[in-house]
Amino acid sequence: MPGTDDNGRLVQREIWAIGGGKGGTGKTFLSASLAIGLARLGKRVIAIDADLGCANLHTALGAAPPAATLSDFIKGRVKSLSDVLGDTALPGLRLISGAHDFLEIANPKYTEKMRLIKQIQELDVDYIILDLGAGTAFNSLDFFLAADRGILTVIPEPTSIENAYRFIKSAFYRRFKRAVRHPDVKALVSCAMDQKNERGIRTPHDLITGVEAIDPEAGGRLRKTMAQFSPKIVVNQVRSQDDATLGLSMRSSCSKYFGIQVEYLGYVEYDDSVWRAMKRRRPSAVDYPDSCSSRGAERVLANLLKGQQIAFDLSVRG
Amino acid sequence: MKPFREQNYYELLDLAPDAGADAVAKAYASAKRMFSADALGSYSLFDPAEREALLARIDEAWRALSDPALRARYDEETLGLVRAPADAASPAQPKPPAFSYADLAVTDVTGATLRARREAIGLPLQEIAVTTRISIAYLQFIEEEHMKGLPHDAYLRGYLTQYARALGLDPHTVADGYLSRLRTLRGGKP
Numbered sequence A: 001m002p003g004t005d006d007n008g009r010l011v012q013r014e015i016w017a018i019g020g021g022k023g024g025t026g027k028t029f030l031s032a033s034l035a036i037g038l039a040r041l042g043k044r045v046i047a048i049d050a051d052l053g054c055a056n057l058h059t060a061l062g063a064a065p066p067a068a069t070l071s072d073f074i075k076g077r078v079k080s081l082s083d084v085l086g087d088t089a090l091p092g093l094r095l096i097s098g099a100h101d102f103l104e105i106a107n108p109k110y111t112e113k114m115r116l117i118k119q120i121q122e123l124d125v126d127y128i129i130l131d132l133g134a135g136t137a138f139n140s141l142d143f144f145l146a147a148d149r150g151i152l153t154v155i156p157e158p159t160s161i162e163n164a165y166r167f168i169k170s171a172f173y174r175r176f177k178r179a180v181r182h183p184d185v186k187a188l189v190s191c192a193m194d195q196k197n198e199r200g201i202r203t204p205h206d207l208i209t210g211v212e213a214i215d216p217e218a219g220g221r222l223r224k225t226m227a228q229f230s231p232k233i234v235v236n237q238v239r240s241q242d243d244a245t246l247g248l249s250m251r252s253s254c255s256k257y258f259g260i261q262v263e264y265l266g267y268v269e270y271d272d273s274v275w276r277a278m279k280r281r282r283p284s285a286v287d288y289p290d291s292c293s294s295r296g297a298e299r300v301l302a303n304l305l306k307g308q309q310i311a312f313d314l315s316v317r318g
Numbered sequence B: 001m002k003p004f005r006e007q008n009y010y011e012l013l014d015l016a017p018d019a020g021a022d023a024v025a026k027a028y029a030s031a032k033r034m035f036s037a038d039a040l041g042s043y044s045l046f047d048p049a050e051r052e053a054l055l056a057r058i059d060e061a062w063r064a065l066s067d068p069a070l071r072a073r074y075d076e077e078t079l080g081l082v083r084a085p086a087d088a089a090s091p092a093q094p095k096p097p098a099f100s101y102a103d104l105a106v107t108d109v110t111g112a113t114l115r116a117r118r119e120a121i122g123l124p125l126q127e128i129a130v131t132t133r134i135s136i137a138y139l140q141f142i143e144e145e146h147m148k149g150l151p152h153d154a155y156l157r158g159y160l161t162q163y164a165r166a167l168g169l170d171p172h173t174v175a176d177g178y179l180s181r182l183r184t185l186r187g188g189k190p
Helices: A027-040 A070-074 A110-121 A138-146 A158-179 A183-193 A204-214 A216-228 A246-257 A273-279 A292-306 B021-034 B048-066 B068-077 B111-120 B125-132 B136-144 B153-167 B171-185
Strands: A002-004 A010-012 A014-019 A045-050 A085-087 A093-096 A127-132 A149-154 A232-238 A263-269
Touching: A014 A027, A014 A138, A027 A045, A027 A093, A027 A127, A027 A149, A027 A232, A027 A292, A045 A070, A045 A138, A070 A110, A110 A138, A127 A138, A138 A158, A149 A158, A158 A183, A158 A204, A158 A216, A158 A246, A183 A204, A204 A216, A232 A246, A232 A292, A246 A263, A246 B021, A263 A292, A273 A292, B021 B048, B021 B171, B048 B068, B111 B136, B111 B153, B111 B171, B125 B136, B125 B153, B136 B153, B153 B171
Parallel strands: A014 A127, A014 A149, A045 A093, A045 A127, A149 A232, A232 A263
Antiparallel strands: A002 A010, A085 A093
16 A cells, blocks of 8 residues: 655555465465565565454464564553564564553553554555465454455465455445445345345345445445455465466456455465474574475465466466 | 356356357356366255256256257247357358367277377477476377376376367366276276
8 A cells, every 4th residue: 555654755555464264274384484585575574463352473483472462552551562572583574463461451542453454555665475364254354355466375275265255244244234334225225235134145245236326325335345356265274286277267266256356376285394383482484494385385476476376378288 | 247057158158159169168068067076166056966967957058058059949939039140251260170169978989099189280299398397208109198107196287288288178178088098908997
């Protein structure tokens, strides 16, 4: 998101959020790898552990347990988000650790969260990486929607695919609900969030058609919202060619079902280095830069920076 | 972007409007696989009725796009595209394959049809044995459906996949079809 720095110069400040519904799909791994990769390119990066309640990005980055965390900011113990910034061993990469002390911090009030998002957007850096928590809690959805690029990590398992689609649906309805004012329309959106609703609304498209009948202008707004929503997919823990092409079929499925353009950024092969590095509380991107998984994450980063998708020859499909 | 009910045939098959016949066939095979009931990538997104409707649309797209005359009419009437006729002045087209990538249904796959396909393109077993490094005996057993001689299904699937590739056939269709036929021949359910 472009902003201006203290000297009034235009700065390109981009926020990337990494989510994905299911736990254990590599959100923290990818967040750490992208943040480290950007820092190595000479960018100024802040990685934020937005997994409120179950924070562990500091461990994946090989940093010590933090003295100050997001909870100090959310609870107003410090004024500015930069007061909870910590350094990492890597030049250019700083870290804001997630709260892990109070249960209630996991569910901040909406106003607290908006204050946090606003300050995140004002941080003086090139890139901000948001590592989101598992699940489709409003926290994760709101951070995902506030980011310039939303990235979903999936692994080739039905549970992960199911949760990724649930995440996309939930993000839609969350955004829709905030985009409409008319009470009847709001009620219709709430009704649609129940998959077994009696109005027969199954897809976001059914919903838009329903909204258009009540309020054509709101319907048009939703249509625009939908067209702008373009989540990106990374397939992690790939063990076969079929696993690697999973992103292609998810892209096609989303086009058929939601009518949205999902981008397939690339895949990360499964290997032991991530697990070995984690046991030593070290970033695998630093300790095993030549591993298949580190190179996979680098390809994803390259595609993100170039704004392109994975180059895939369908004819190699096996 | 539009959901599948509003997508045109090219969008349904994830194809560019200028896709060649072989690309259309591959895209059809790939779409059928992506949206089959046991496919991972579309898991949980479609309910059974939606999936059935989507697969029906994909079949419809295939019927229209795989037939040059129907495709030309569809292009013109629905998309407003008029193609220059392929005449002698245009550069020589590469020779089309003897058969299309996707014109083989799972239920068509037998040892005999595979052999017929192979003979139609004049590919000797010897040659397949060299490129795939599968022993010629196994390749013969596959074509003869020689139950006793065939390896375990897990290995056989790999052999079938490679054999299909050598013939330019869809590996999934061949492996699924052949293994399903074997189960029938053994007296189990297909």
